[in-house]
Amino acid sequence: MELRWRVSHLPTAWMSLLRWRLCKIMAAIVPKKDAPGVDLCGTDQYYYIVRSDVGCYMRSTNFNKGEDLDVFSLHPACSNGDHYLAYDDDLFYIIKGTSFRCVSDIGTDEGAIVCSLHPSCQGGDHYFSAFGNFYIVYQNQGVYRRTKNMTTYKDGIEYSLHPDCKDALYYYGIKDCYYFVRPHEEWGVQYYRCTNFNTNESGQASSFHPSVINFLPGGLGLTHGPSAGVWTCIKTIKNDSQNHTTWSNKVPVTQGFDKEKLSPIENNWNISASLPVETGLSALLTKSQFSLAPTYGGSNVNTDGENWKLTTIEETISVLLEPGKEAYVWQYQLSLGSDAVLFCRDLRFDDPNKPPVVIPLPPAKH
Structure with a gap:
């Protein structure tokens, strides 16, 4: 030239x-609503950050200590989900529109089946699983729903979100508790362990390890x-x-x-x-x-x-x-x-x- x-x-x-x-x-972690294909979820042993926008996901045993940080490719059939959640130890759900794909491995798409979402489980802002239940958060309405089955809405019930749990960037769960991620504050990006979003029981706060923040959307800016x-x-x-x-x-x-x-x-x-x-x-x-x-x-x-x-x-x-x-x-x-x-x-x-x-x-x- x-x-x-x-x-x-x-x-x-x-x-x-x-x-x-x-x-x-200013820099900040991108919230779920502005990050298509990005989500957090967890099982009994592992926590996950799904970055469908870059075609991979991170698995860790401890977000606070940054332990066992493994990064894998995301299978194309499991990409571009609206929401990602994990159930118990061996199932993942990828929600798109009014249906979900259930797989045992989001890196291989193993055991995939597709089912419809019950109308009462559609249109949520966040989805997660804990205590053998599925939870759907309607953040703008200040409520969340709990059900045993997202296809039939078995034992479905709705609760109000506690004010301290309303403004979260992400919600995710494991077997015996769930978490919400708060925006960047005086002490950095914090996630809170909770057992009841209606009363904010426990509310124990922890910070993300820098190596985990780097993988979150917007994290490099922080x-x-x-x-x-x-x-x-x-x-x-x-x-x-x-x-x-x-x-x-x-x-x-x-x-x-x-x-x-x-x-x-x-x-x-x-x-x-x-x-x-x-x-x-x-x-x-x-x-x-x-x-x-x-x-x-x-x-x-x-x-x-x-x-x-x-x-x-x-x-x-x-x-x-x-x-x-x-x-x-x-x-x-x-x-x-x-x-x-x-x-x-x-x-x-x-x-x-x-x-x-x-x-x-x-x-x-x-």
């Missing part, structure tokens, strides 16, 4: 200030800092002569994802070989983070068209410089916190008094 422009003067001191201001944008897109000057060319001069040369340009800056997030994960990820799971999670709204520490951009393998290429740049003037080559970069991690393909010159203002990436589809 060859770039040709006539340029004059461009100040650069504002760049660090802009990056600092952008990194002050552990590493919100994302930001910034035009960064990567080359300055100056004409010190008294004549117009054409400068032409090849300039090495870094493109792609610098996974070394984020590879430590995978150090505490046991990643299954079944995950077909060439650039690493961290790349998928970072791409998802960039697509989020700024409310959740994202930049609301689609980076599918970018190169996600880190490489250095040579760009041929030809510039006509006026006497005593400088040329600035700008590259669009996406950062998490203060670290640039994705070096985009776009190189530009712009108005001599400021860098480009256009965002060269398409908006994310939500």
Whole structure:
């Protein structure tokens, strides 16, 4: 690629200030209502985070301590569910619309059967299982329903949600209790153990381990800092002569994802070989983070068209410089916190008094 422009003067001191201001944008875990295909569930032994948006799920024996963090691929037939819940030790339910798929393994789709949801079990905001029952939370109505069977609504009954349990991001259960996840507060992202959402009995709080937060949607914005897109000057060319001069040369340009800056997030994960990820799971999670709204520490951009393998290429740049003037080559970069991690393909010159203002990436589809 060859770039040709006539340029004059461009100040650069504002760049660090802009990056600092952008990194002050708040970050947060994305709630269930804004995270299609994402859910939490549990059995007697394990807790699960399903990330259908990146095609995998995490299994752990302890979210608070970050123990036994195994990541597996999600079977295509079990993807894109509206809700995910686990029942006892060996059954998973994937709810889509007015039906559910019951399997013994969401990684293999083993033993799959499909059944209809009873009308009284449809349209819930959250689903989970505990104590041999199924629970459907209607968050906006401030109620939840309990039943022995989601097809027949056996022994169905409705309760009011306790005020402390209404504003949860996620609800999930295990054999003998259930949990709700509260938004980020003074002590971080907390989940509360409970035995009765009607009275908020117990209400024991625990924090998520950072390695678990990294896997939650929006989590990278909390552990590493919100994302930001910034035009960064990567080359300055100056004409010190008294004549117009054409400068032409090849300039090495870094493109792609610098996974070394984020590879430590995978150090505490046991990643299954079944995950077909060439650039690493961290790349998928970072791409998802960039697509989020700024409310959740994202930049609301689609980076599918970018190169996600880190490489250095040579760009041929030809510039006509006026006497005593400088040329600035700008590259669009996406950062998490203060670290640039994705070096985009776009190189530009712009108005001599400021860098480009256009965002060269398409908006994310939500």
